[in-house]
Structure formats: structure tokens, C-alpha cells
Amino acid sequence: MNELMRNLLWLPPQASTLAPKIDNLHYFVITVTMAASILTGVLAFVFFFKYRERHAGQSTPIVLPSVKFEIAVIGVPLFFFLLWFVQGFQDYIWYTTPPKNTMDVYVMGKKWMWKFSYAGGGPNAIGTLHVPANRPVRLLMTSRDVLHSFYVPDFRVKQDVVPGRYTETWFEATMPGRYQIMCAEYCGTWHSQMWGEVVVMPGPEFDAWMVEQKAGLAERVDTAGDDGGDMRGSIVEYGKKIAMTEGCVRCHSLDGQPHIGPTWLDLYQRRETLESGEAVIADEAYLTDSMIDPRGKVVKGFKPIMPTYKGRLAAPEAAALVEFIKSLRSTSLENLPSKEATYDPAKPTQRR
Amino acid sequence: MSSSDEHAHSARHPHLAEHFETIQQQDYAARLGMWLFLGTEVLLFAGLFLGYTVYRHFYHATWHACSQALSLSLGATNTVILISSSLTVALAYWAVKVGKRNLALGLLAFTILCAIAFLCIKYVEYSHKFHVGELPGKWFRAEELMQYPAANMYFTIYFLATGLHAFHVIVGMSVLLWVAKGIWKGRYTPDYFVPVELGALYWHLVDLVWIFLFPLLYLI
Amino acid sequence: MTQQSQPSADSPAVYPAVNYLNADRGVKSWLLTLDHKRIGIMYFASVLVMFLVGGIFAMAVRLELLTPGPTIMGANTYNRMFTLHGIVMIFLFMIPAIPGVFGNFCMPLMLGAKDVAFPRLNLLSLYLYWTGAILAISAIIFGGIDTGWTFYPPYSTTTPMTAFPALVGIFILGFSSIVTGLNFIVTIHTLRAPGMTWMRMQLFVWAIYATSIIQVLATPVIGLTVMLAGIEKVAGFGLFDSAKGGDPVLFQHFFWFYSHPAVYIMVLPSMGVVSDAIAAVARKNVFGYQMIAYSSLGIAFVGFFAWGHHMFVSGQSPFDNGAFAVISMFVGVFTAIKVFNWVGTLYRGAIAINAMFVYICGFLFFVVFGGMTGIAVATISLDIHWHDTYFVVAHFHFIMVGAVIMGFLIAIHYWFPKMFGRMYHEGWAMVSASFIVLGFIATFIPQFLVGNAGMPRRYYMYPERFQAMNVASTAGSSLLAFGFIIIAIYLIYALVRGEIAGDNPWKSMGVEWQTTSPPDKHNFAKPVVITKDPHSYQKPGEEVEHVVI
DSSP states (O other): OHHHHHHHTTOOOOOBSHHHHHHHHHHHHHHHHHHHHHHHHHHHHHHHHHTBOOSTTOOOOEEEOOHHHHHHHHHHHHHHHHHHHHHHHHHHHHHTSOOTTOEEEEEEEETTEEEEEETTSOOOEESEEEEETTSEEEEEEEESSSOEEEEEGGGTEEEEEOBTSOEEEEEEBOSOEEEEEEEOSOOSTTGGGOEEEEEEEOHHHHHHHHHHHHHHHTTOOSSHHHHTTOOOHHHHHHHHHHHHHTTGGGTSOSSSOOOSSOOOTTOTTOEEEBTTSOEEEOOHHHHHHHHHOTTTSOBTTSOSOOOOOTTTSOHHHHHHHHHHHHHOOOSOSOOOOOOOOSOOTTSOOSOO | OOHHHHHHSSOOOTTOOTTOSSHHHHHHHHHHHHHHHHHHHHHHHHHHHHHHHHHHHHTHHHHHHHHHTSOHHHHHHHHHHHHHHHHHHHHHHHHHHTTOHHHHHHHHHHHHHHHHHHHHHHHHHHHHHHHHTOOSGGGOOOTTTTTSTTHHHHHHHHHHHHHHHHHHHHHHHHHHHHHHHHHHTTOSBTTBOHHHHHHHHHHHHHHHHHHHHHIIIIIO | OBOOOOOOTTSOOOOOSSOTTTSSOSHHHHHTOOOHHHHHHHHHHHHHHHHHHHHHHHHHHHHHTTSSSOOSSOHHHHHHHHHHHHHIIIIIIIHHHHIIIIIHHHHHHHHTOSSOSOHHHHHHHHHHHHHHHHHHHHHHHHOOOOSOTTOOTTHHHHSOOOOHHHHHHHHHHHHHHHHHHHHHHHHHHHOOOTTOOGGGSOHHHHHHHHHHHHHHHHHHHHHHHHHHHHHHHHHOOOTTOGGGTOOHHHHHHHHHHHHHHHHHHHHHHHHHHHHHHHHHHHTSOOTTHHHHHHHHHHHHHHGGGOGGGGOTTTTOOHHHHHHHHHHHHHHHHHHHHHHHHHHHHHTTOOBOOSHHHHHHHHHHHHHHHHHHHHHHHHSHHHHHHHTTBHHHHHHHHIIIIIIIIHHHHHHHHHHHHHHHSEEOOHHHHHHHHHHHHHHHHHHHHHHHHHHHTTOBSSOSSOOGGGHHHHHHHHHHHHHHHHHHHHHHHHHHHHHHHOEEOOSOTTOOOOGGGGSOSSOBTTBOSSOBOOOSOTTOOOOTTOOOOEEEO
């Protein structure tokens, strides 16, 4: 029955735990809609013929609704509409409440591609998101430039992606396979080509794949994987310029020297320990986060004195800074955590 | 509607339009139309007030700091000027109703002078802001306020709201000038003064918008 | 005094030698007219031209979508095509059409008035419309707007395009709309003929009244919104730019606060047309007159609070989403009331079979299907899948074309004899009506399906699996276009060679039919006094059966 309705209505496969919920309500609503509209059209058509004018000057009765009729006419549609609202809202709350044990993925939309990075460490990717089947995955999404919308029809999942803030959605894929991601908020010339793919792998296969990917990461010496081979030299140059003009280099050295803030040399993907004791990988999400809310996740041993750049950096500028930071790699094979700061506001400063 | 019907009754009021039956009907229509128009003006400003509210909520500390950068004395002076002008325009309307033409003209002149004074003070405030860089969006460069996130947004709202208001002050002034011309030429008399009423109503709206803007921008 | 009387069946059809069309001659007499009927005719010509322009953009879009890849134009051109289709159709056709043409022409007649309350403002609204139209169309010539009619920042404010003329044009068009609405409200309040209480007004007047309230209250907000967007674009103020601390979603709130009530500005007048036309076609009282009248006001009021249902996946809080969803459900109920009452009006009527009947049947099917798919997308969880897909496109075209344009066509066919004193060829009218109804179904039902399949809106290229439905939709649209062409032909023919219609060819009880066709410049020969309920078809002294359901 489900398959029949799904095919009649041209719905895509139900590849997530959300999809059957949505589809079931969909069938209910659309069936009543079709029935009501066909009934209305047919009734009007029948009345036109049954009550056509038989002779010129034919008189007509005055037909009026009773109060009972008026109440029924208001009550019955309202009952259906509110019933659908209640079921829909329940499903919606379920949809906006991710379970506790999600695997988090940072998603970044920009014209005209999707970039993914795993919060718990793992390979960054453009356009393809590998996830395990039957495990909940939470997406923390932002945009680098304009509004986009992350849409996977087969999962029935959609969420707008907004510059300057994070939006969140989650899903649990039920069937291994490849599912198309499409952008669903107009974003310019190639909006209709801003596609991606979710690759759902059975759990053990995904775990194995992840281990393999992480092993490969330690050998990476360039950022080619993230930019698809395009070194984007100009964006790195741009980032360098911003670092100078915005004053970042006043506190962050570029050559490994300990200074007021953590050095940027080899910072990208460095494992840092925070004041809270928590460990974090300095990936794009962390770096961007630090620019917007610098007092949120301060590296242990450094003072919480970085000013916020929220409202002062355009999204492309922040992106360029991240690219610049990523380009600062030494030849050392180890990625050591930041050494302690040389600056204590209580003491008089030696430099500048 | 034949002309013989007209002469059968008392002569039509000289200002009565063809499609209205009585001058009372026409006056009522004029007032209703004006109040509807004032409603649209309220909705026009409503969006800016909403923007103010939203961004104040996002950036509470910034808002507080930036509002202190405004000159309270200049703002308060402007408020007194506008409230006085509302009084004089209402008195001018009364003066026309009772036939005191010269008094009406004098009061209207004072009202218009108040409007000019308001705009002059606004000019002083604006030029100070240009000087120190308290400007909207990408033009913002005020050093002391830079530490506050999105300080530029405060001035965006400030310039948009007071700018739109100042534009309405100019429009209101023009309306009052036009009404004064009508009184001067003897068009508006105790027999026909609805346009004066409508002009005064518009001026009251201009004043009312400022009465909301002043505390929101200068006092809190 | 002109009483409302049952028109006699056998008085010969007369075309008055002197009427509003020829009373004053010369271009200046038209361009400086204060006659609401002439202003209505000028609006008529203007909106038809705009409909043609918008329709050409639509055909361009549909042709491009015949193949999944590039077909006849590049990506940027396509993005401009759908943007301009939206802007032209919504601001230059749908919003001004029925109020500007039939509100202007018929509504004062229906009130028994000599003109609208402010005839000079009425002429001003026409000039504002022309100015706004020229500016918006100049955006086509200067090129570049590709944001969709919704103009969301940051894309709209950071991408180079010559948006300024279009934004100013829309601002000015907003003024035209406000002036029209203000004029109509005051007219209805102050210029009703003696004896015409509110409950004796025809339902078209109620619909125009509700529409005018929305026009007056909502349009200033879009005026402010385009002004803010323009300033941000030109002066870099950053109100909606996250880099400067702004919020792009705030723009969406501003935009939809107007644009949702705007859809009721578009649909309420067409519902009013249908109410009047059904009563005339069925020659019967309106079943549930008060319900229909109040439901128009209900839609106008509640419609102001539902705007957030366009923003369910924008990042809005769940609480807001829930509130907007439940309010949207209530708006739907008002339309349901109207549908029941329209069908009830047909019950036990004495219905004439003609082109209007074809359109009315189509209208009823489309308004229920379109309205209920609206309820469906208002169900938040379902909208997650449907938002910004062709399902939504199909839903709103069902209402905008299926309900509003059907209503516009019904209005044309109903009031053409009144405006021009001539009748069109009924046979061709029924043929083209059938093309329109069937063409419409063929165009937009496939779009529901391809939306279900996951095809997003505003897509220049699309995955191959969506092609079959796109081809079907384009094929349907050519049927639709063909229907419109036939209508244009027989109407133009009727203008010059049509049969004389006479005062009241439909034998309708509307007050506008109590004067000549075309009407005299001053509307009524003698002052109108109203003594009967509206849409009442009982002959004087006749024993009438009363039925209560």
C-alpha cells in the first residue's frame, strides 16, 4: 500500500527514519484533498446540468443555510486541518530534536558546493558525505556567502543554511546507497548544479572506512584534498592580507614563535586542549567559531582576551583567513599543541 | 444628474464635488481618507521599529553604549520644538475655524519655523556623526565604539529611522506651506477648512513618530 | 428614482448613442479623465499588456525546462526569466488587475454612486502604476536581476545587478496599490446609495472592501522592505548582512509580512467576482451571503498573521513555526466556507449554460485543490520535503492561475457586455474556456508530481529523472497559451463587430446592470434607491419557496 501510494505520487524512496512519517501524513492529506476537490468539481458540474434553466423567467427558491449547516461547514474542515496540524507538528518536533548519540558533521555551503568535515575527526570532503546506516547523524551547517538550503529528497530532510550562524538538522539513514543532495534556496548562476551526494554505508563498513581515512590524514602535507586540487593561491594571499589589516598577527605568529595567541603555523588540524580540559581539533569549524566567539573555547594556557570579529569580517574574509591558516605548514611531521603564551596582561608587555 | 435638480435645492456649496451629495459627506470622506493614509504611514515606520527591537535584542550592550553617544540635549530640544509645533498647528486650525486669518497665518509660520529648526538641529547631529565616523554599515569608523559588536548596526537603524522621519518633516512642512497659501488666498475659511484639518493631522503624525523615536534612541 | 426591477425578457437590445466611451473625445480627455469607468478601461489595457509580457517569460521558462540540460538559453538568462516572470505577473498583473479594472469600473456602479470618493487620486493611482511599470520593465532592458521575485539577501544585496530601477518601480507600484485601496474603502463607506446598508451590498463589493483593507495596511511594509534592500545594495548599510551584524532572515520576515497578505489581495477580488457571477448565472440568491461577506473580512484579518509559513526551514524557532502553522489552518477554513456557499448557490438554481459555467466549474475544482494543497504545505512536517520545490510552485499556480485568473476571465466575460455594450461569440468562448481549464490541469498537475519527486524551484538544469513531467507541463502550457490566444481574438472581434448586448443580457440583479450598456458618463440617469436584498431574483408579488438546509 505504501509502495503503491509512493509510486502514484512520484515520491522518492524512503531512505531515512523520517521519510515514512512524512509520507504517511502526506497520503492522508493528499487523499482528502483529491476527494474534496473532485467532489466539489463534480457536484458543481452535476448541479449545472440538473438545475439548468428549463424555461425563460423560471423562478428560483430562496435557499438559506441553517445554523447547524454553517457550524458543520466550519467544523468539518477545521477538524481535518487541525488534525493535520497536530500530527504534522508532532512529526516536526521529532524532526527538530536530534537524539543524544548523533555523529556530528559540520556542513559548509558556499556557491556552488557543499563541504563536509567530521566533528570527531576524519577526512574533509567536498560534495560527498559518507555516513553510517542506522546511526543518527547531526549536521551543523553554515554558509560562507549567501543563503543555501541542504536538501536530501530521499531522506525528506531540508534545512536552510545561513551565513553568520549555525543551523542544525539530523537524520538516520536506513538504507545503504547513494542519495542526492540538492541546494533548495536560490543562490545564483549555478544554484541548479549545487549538488552533492550522501553515501550511506553499513555501520561496520563505515567504521573501517573512517579508520582508513584517518590513517591517511597523518600523511597529508598539503590542503589539496579539501580544495579538490585547486590551491586557490589568490584566496590564501587575500587571507594573508586580512590577517595583517585586521590585526590578527599582533597576537598570532606565523612562524611558530609563541606569542599572545596560539601560533598559526601548523595550527590547522592541530589537536589542542582547552581551558575546560576538553580536547578539540582546530579544523575549519573551530577556527571560524573562534573568530565569532573567541571566549568560548580558549586553548589552555592562553588568556581569554581575543576580541570578537563578529560583524567585522565578511564571510568570504573569514573563509580566506581559514585558507591562509591552512596554508601555514612546516616540514615537521608532528603536530604539537601550542606552547604556552608569552603574554600575561598583568605583567608589562615586552614587545610593541 | 440634471442641473435643474441643483437649482431646485439650495445652491451647492462652492467646494462640493460633483459626485458627493452634501458637503458633510465629502468632509467625512476626506477625514476617513486621511486617517487611512496616516495608518499607512504608521505601518511604514513600524518595520523600522521592528528592526530596532530585533537588533537591540541581539546586541544589548552595543545599543546601550551607542545611545550614550547621542546628544541628549539636542534630542530633547528637538522634542520640545516638535511638541510646540504640534500645539501651534492645532491652534492655527482653530483660528481658521473662527475666522482669525492673520492669527492662523502667524501660528502656521511659527510651526514651519519649528520644522526648520528641527531640521537644523538634525543637521548638526548628523554632521557630528559624519565627523567622528558614527555611520551605518561599511562606513562606520568610530574608534571608541569599535569594541562593541555590530556598533555599525545601531547607526544604521539611527540614520534610517531619523532619516525617514526627517523626510516626513520636509513633506509635512510643504503640506503646511500649501495650507498657508490657501489661507492667505482666502480659500480656507470658517465655511470650509477641512484641508487645514488634514494638514494639521499629518503634522501631528510627524510629531508622534518623533515622540516614539526620541525615547527609543536617546533615553534607553 | 431607479428601483431595482426585474428586467423584462423581451425589451430590444439598445446601444446608447452617447455613453462614457464617446462622451468626450480626444486623447487628452482620456489621459486627464476623472471618470472611474475610463480609468478602469485604461487599467484593463495596461494589465493585459503586462499579462502578455509575463506570459512570454513563462513560456521562455517552460521551453528551457524541456530538457535537463541547457536548451535555448544560458543559466543567467534563465534565472532572469523566472525572476521577471514573477515580478511582472505579481506586481504588474495580479495585484492591480481585478481591483484596478473591475473594482474601478463596476464597484461605484454597484453602490449606485456617481464615481469613487477621490477621482483625482484614482487617476494618480493609474499614473503611479504606469510609472512603476516602466521602471520595473526597464530592469529587463538594463538586465541582471536574477534573484527570484523574493529578492532574498545576502545574494540580492551582494551580487552585482541593476536592481535599483526595479526596486524603485515596485515602491511606486506599492503607492498605486495603497491609493487604490484607500479610495475604495472611503467610497464604500461614504458613497453607498440611499437604502444600501452594508448587508445589501453585492458580494463583489465586500471582496473589494476586504482587499482594500489589506492593500492599505500591508503595502507600506513592502515599500519599506524594498527601500531597505535598495539602500543596502547601493549604500552598503548592512541591515541584512551578517558580516555587519545583520540578519538575512529578518528580511524574510519583512518581505513575507506583506507578501503573504498580498496573495489575499490577489485572490479575494476573484472570489468576489465568482460570488457575483454565480448568483447571476444561477439566477438565485446567494446561499450564505453573510458567511461569504464575513469570510472575506476573516481572510483579510487572519491572513496578516500567517506569514511565517513561508519560512518553516529558514531557521525559525519551533514555537514560531507552530504558531504560524496553526494560524494558516484557520485561514483555510474561510475559503472552505466560501466553497460550500458557492456550490449551495447552484443548488436549485436556474442556471444558464455558457462559458462562465465552464470557468466556474474549473474555478471550484482549482480553488479546493489549490487551497487544500496550501493547507498541506502549511503542515510543517510535510513542508520540510516540499519547501522550495515544484510542489509549492504548483500549489500557488493553482491559486494564482486556477483561482485568480479564472476569476479574471469570469469577470471579463461577465462584464464585457456592460463595459462595451457588445456580446462575444458564446461558442468560441466555451471552446477556449475548455482549452484553458484542460491546459491548466495539464500544466500544473505534473508540477505537483515532480515536486514530490524532489525537484527544487528555480532550477535551470535538473536531474534526468524529472524530465518526463517537465515535458508534460510544457505541453500543457502551450494548450493554455492557445486558449488565451483564442480569447484575445474573439474579444477583439466582439469589440468591433459583436452583437449589441443591451442593458442586461444576463438578466442579473446586480445594481450595475440597472443602467445602460455601456453606461452613461454619469452612470445612472436617475438617482438610485435600494429597496431589496442583493442578488435577489424574486419577481415583485411572487410567492417564493423558502428552503433551509
